[in-house]
Amino acid sequence: ATNLLAAHALDDLVSSPWGWQCEFGRCVKKEIAHQEGLSTLNTCKLTCGSSGALWPIPSQVKIEDQLSLFLPNNIDFQFNCPNEVVNLMNEAGDIFKDNILRYHPEYSDGHVPWTGPWDASTESHILYVNGLVTGDAVSLNLNTDESYQLNVTTSDDFTTATIVAASFFGARHALETLSQLIEYHETSDALMVVAAQIEDSPVFPYRGILLDTSRNFVSVATLERTLDAMGASKLNTLHWHITDTHSFPLVLESLPNMAAYGAYSSRQVYTFKQVVDLKEYARVRGVRLLPELDAPAHVGNGWQWGHEAGLGDLAVCVNQEPWQEYCVEPPCGQLNLANPSMYHVLGQLYVELVKLFSPLDMFHFGGDEVNMHCWNASKEISDWMIENDFGVDEEAYFKQWAVFQQRARELFLEATGEEEIQGVLFTSGLTAAENLENYVNSSQYIIQIWTAKDDPVIKDVLTRGYKVIFSNYDAWYLDCGMGAWVGEGNNWCSPYKGWxxxxDNSPYDIAYSLTGSQHTDLILGGEATLWTEQADDATIDSKLWPRSAALAERLWSNPASGWYAAETPFVNHRQRLVKRGIQAERLQPEWCHQNEGLCYL
Amino acid sequence: ATNLLAAHALDDLVSSPWGWQCEFGRCVKKEIAHQEGLSTLNTCKLTCGSSGALWPIPSQVKIEDQLSLFLPNNIDFQFNCPNEVVNLMNEAGDIFKDNILRYHPEYSDGHVPWTGPWDASTESHILYVNGLVTGDAVSLNLNTDESYQLNVTTSDDFTTATIVAASFFGARHALETLSQLIEYHETSDALMVVAAQIEDSPVFPYRGILLDTSRNFVSVATLERTLDAMGASKLNTLHWHITDTHSFPLVLESLPNMAAYGAYSSRQVYTFKQVVDLKEYARVRGVRLLPELDAPAHVGNGWQWGHEAGLGDLAVCVNQEPWQEYCVEPPCGQLNLANPSMYHVLGQLYVELVKLFSPLDMFHFGGDEVNMHCWNASKEISDWMIENDFGVDEEAYFKQWAVFQQRARELFLEATGEEEIQGVLFTSGLTAAENLENYVNSSQYIIQIWTAKDDPVIKDVLTRGYKVIFSNYDAWYLDCGMGAWVGEGNNWCSPYKGWxxxxDNSPYDIAYSLTGSQHTDLILGGEATLWTEQADDATIDSKLWPRSAALAERLWSNPASGWYAAETPFVNHRQRLVKRGIQAERLQPEWCHQNEGLCYL
Structure with missing residues (x-):
């Protein structure tokens, strides 16, 4: 977005008559000729309002009225931390530096044309970043202490940013916050940092995004951008819905046929090395990968090789027509319950997944939208049901689904070497009140609520003591509102969910309205979901962002006030994401960004 | 989207078991082990169905069953054309070459890693492109003959593509079509071309996109990508809504204050050189720029310097609050009818616009959404109305609006040196039945219909003999369906308009249903509009594309069949746009693209 020629062409003709002033917490655009002491827009954004440009809002924050100018090569890191986290802190420091370089309007691919000239105090000003990390945790789980303290004090000669955190994960959040206390100063061609005192910790331990890489393939570059933006918004879990009926993009050395049959092409795959690198890429940004292998439904393409390999049909109804009879969207497919070889393959898949994604404290088993007719229409399965005296009514199939789930969990634990993990299951017939306690053990599974916020299932699971993650589709499904992809009109969960x-989607409020209790002990958090029937590299950024950052503040800060109070810093955070290379959706005219509070209804 | 490592990692393990076969006009995915003679997906897409991968569908087309492999450096152009168009043809040839290079899956920024090895016949095969252009037109207008003939015959040694066109504009369409008869051949690492005979011409002479660069700034790079995609879809008019109340991004040498006061920043502007270059960039892609300077409403920011320059207030109600009383969306502003200096500035603006955009056969005056209360609330204007005995009722203001419009047109004609141009006006109170014939001369103005397809105004203008352009918001407003940007909920013209x-939005059908006649003589065409309150560089591609290409087929081919028959080539055209660097929205899972016709309802 550099436009140097244009900038100079206008500056040569006439300089801007505008400046900004903070009035009652709002940046107001005024004419320089009529008002003294106006600041640049960035300066005003950084300092105006109770939390300046910070997103999500910290638990406690005080922005001071002191700004210093400095240059990006005058940053001095001093980290005092356990050996285990030294490398992580150094990498987080590099990310911090890269992020603030991107504030320069002419930043382009790592190249920043800082030109100056600067006055002596700007040129010699040092930003000291002193980090004290007391804990040695190198992986993130539901008990990780993500809190931090950040104090930024400034004087004529130097600025000191002091970070104290119990874990690397808290410390990297502090660095992110520090980067949001910094902006580019237009008229000085330098960075500026504002003094502040901050104590901060998240309300919810699980703050995620679900990204589906099966309906459409998602490149590693897009996954990395997603992780960049998650780090910028203090989200901590990328729930990777790796596979589905549509495709199987994961290359597994011991099961190469899964991707050979299941990938859209040999270019649309993830290699072992890519996944392991991505796990590390996530970690240094404070994010853990939560892998999902959806089963026993939402499988199909990738599983067709069993017959030729002498293992029988591993899945049934694969791509079967008419699809409406066998599944919720084309193409269909479910695992073949009657084929013991299916379990051998599933177990081996889990071995591979554990290898890729360890250390794992959670694993997502999927478990949604099983179609009983698909199973019953398979002669192999219905014969097997009858032979074993299971029966072939719906209840019988639910029972076998539960048996499958139990076996799947056992296989997964075998793969981990019996290390305990928490399973996650989507709400489904299996989690309905009549089945829940029979088939789903609350010490083994977390329930992910994807139905609407008034669905009685929410009460069913909470009052029975199940831990939950919210992704209710009426607020947190980011794929809604587009045109239909089967038939015409708009897609099923329309309309579009605005930021x-x-x-405003509050898990505690939802729980309270349905049960009379906020169930703060059971609600782990939530996630924005991007199912990719209608998204790929071209638009994943703009569907996820900035809306996932709205979720991020809900889950980090759980603010008592609604969206209206958050609008100005939220729009500013969107601008920041764009500076960092995220193609986030534009929410409003730039005029609203420059005239805070005036785009109201 | 290159992923070489991944590709090789999978290929090393196991090769793809899939191929494609054309059955009843559909590409069907089959297992190589079970079916001989399968082709690659690209091969099937190029040859299957009555018009292969062409978009929009040509008037007459016959795809042959002959394919040849060739390499991109073996293309030989021979253009026989008037001197005036030699350079244009050469540039169109370069664009053609660049487009087909992009078909390589590892294409990146001009670098294409063709590696071979190729067999001798592939390596020596020549693509001869022989173009005969009989006319010397170098600019596009409503009478331009855009028709072309294209014959592609192929033999073992060479392929000949013969183009005959009456104008450069027809010839460049032929090159675009030829590029759509070419694809990358996966297993040969070469290009392939399919033989075909085509005669083609558009149904409507005006096939456009409206892009608003005022609500949010749009970079030149994004404008260029928009023009690339327009060329790829045979759209011919970029209606550039340059300015609005929000901002004035155009740097004008004689009126530098317009951008100084009105641009969002000195970086968010267009210079003289950029506009002139863009006009040329458009031309070689078969597109003309239609500039709009909306007036007398939709002005404001950029016009505030009059008072300080001793010219009085050039506009009134600028940024006035509460905005709901003075305009349809924040911020407000309308030209000051009572100030003669306003006309001096307007006339000078037109002089600058004519200089930038000549040759012009059309100019868009805007003319929408005038708020009478804004004018009447200005003491200067209401005093002036009373002093001149005009009165201050609504009728009086309509009359003065019409006087304004007449004066504006005269000023524009002065700027062109009295060269006749067609004005365009949006439907408004001025074009309502009771005002239309009093205030709008059908020989001077084309009416752009932006209201819904059942609006009686359509009948009013057509039955009175006005020429029209359609952009009815219930189908062709591409900004609809997002979250609201003032208040909450979804934006005003929700839901999202799916492709x-x-x-299916047919101007002829709309006219017929309202008037009993298709009015083919009056309907010039239509345009997709992208108002940018909620779009900027990050998402303009995905909001415009591929949906504008759906409009393109409607206006080029006016197909008798609806969207269902067009789905497969449309989805393929989207993929082509992505290959050409356009971040077009994904419509369906890749599975649907690879399994044609199976994502139905």
Missing amino acids: QTVY | QTVY
């Missing part, structure tokens, strides 16, 4: 809806 | 709605 206001995303922001 | 099916865009495609």
